[in-house]
Amino acid sequence: MTIDTSVKDGKLVYQKGLPIKTGFSQRQWAKMLKDYNPSRNSRQMTRTEYACRNLFLIQRLVESGYEIAEAWEAVCDDSRKIGHYRNSDNPKNDFEPTGSREVCGFCDLGNACKFLAEDPWEEAGDFWAAGGYYYYNSYNYPVADFDHFFDVDFATMMVLSCLRLISSTDHCNFQERDGICFAGSIFKIYRKKNAKMEIKNNKLIIIPKIEKYIEYMLAILIKLPRTEKFSIGTEIKTSMYEMLKHILFANKIDKRKRLEIYNIVDSNI
Numbered sequence: 001m002t003i004d005t006s007v008k009d010g011k012l013v014y015q016k017g018l019p020i021k022t023g024f025s026q027r028q029w030a031k032m033l034k035d036y037n038p039s040r041n042s043r044q045m046t047r048t049e050y051a052c053r054n055l056f057l058i059q060r061l062v063e064s065g066y067e068i069a070e071a072w073e074a075v076c077d078d079s080r081k082i083g084h085y086r087n088s089d090n091p092k093n094d095f096e097p098t099g100s101r102e103v104c105g106f107c108d109l110g111n112a113c114k115f116l117a118e119d120p121w122e123e124a125g126d127f128w129a130a131g132g133y134y135y136y137n138s139y140n141y142p143v144a145d146f147d148h149f150f151d152v153d154f155a156t157m158m159v160l161s162c163l164r165l166i167s168s169t170d171h172c173n174f175q176e177r178d179g180i181c182f183a184g185s186i187f188k189i190y191r192k193k194n195a196k197m198e199i200k201n202n203k204l205i206i207i208p209k210i211e212k213y214i215e216y217m218l219a220i221l222i223k224l225p226r227t228e229k230f231s232i233g234t235e236i237k238t239s240m241y242e243m244l245k246h247i248l249f250a251n252k253i254d255k256r257k258r259l260e261i262y263n264i265v266d267s268n269i
């Protein structure tokens with residue numbers, strides 16, 4: 001379960017029902033989170049790790065019954081249904097206590113912005129704020145929203161931060177991940193739900209659905225920061241078009257030979 005930060009007896013704690021803790025600068029948050037649990041290499045979450053967390057949230061929403069487009073919209077476009085914003089149901093017009101509005105194991109979405117560290121390859125000395133807070137409208141600052149900040153000593157009552165703990169068995173290197181794994185994971189969810197590859201009017205039903213998926217993803221890619229649009233964005237588009245090309249080819253060949261093509265699509269994902 002994810003939960004926002006609070007302070008109890010002068011120490012950072014992650015416990016339901018407490019007031020959230022804001023008012024620290026990025027520099028202060030980075031130090032406090034590093035000192036929180038040194039034995040597990042605690043530190044501030046990076047922007048890419050936060051994006052991976054959002055992908056996991058999308059997957060959990062889909063598993064709970066959301067359509068993929070609906071889950072993506074709830075996290076990336078309008079988080080009214082899953083977070084605490086001024087236009088959410090029963091808004092409090094103030095911070096809610098920690099552990100509020102749990103959705104698929106995720107609490108405190110919206111409510112307060114989250115300071116995030118730069119990724120190792122950025123090295124500009126800046127930081128990011130993500131997710132919006134209770135005073136914002138959900139469609140202006142959804143859960144996946146990012147804003148770039150420069151003053152690491154800037155402190156605000158509207159922001160807290162996200163913790164990242166690393167265990168001895170945690171070998172995940174987010175620096176090596178990119179948008180391909182994001183899009184690939186989403187399609188794995190989609191493929192699992194449509195594994196039978198039904199045919200209608202001599203055409204695989206998955207083809208128009210993939211086309212809609214690509215159309216939707218292209219609209220999302222337009223929103224990427226300019227520095228990433230022509231690197232990660234290009235790779236994602238190439239991966240999606242290759243996926244569609246193989247599915248179209250599978251539609252033209254003998255059914256007994258399609259499994260090999262599906263395995264190619266699966267390996268590329």
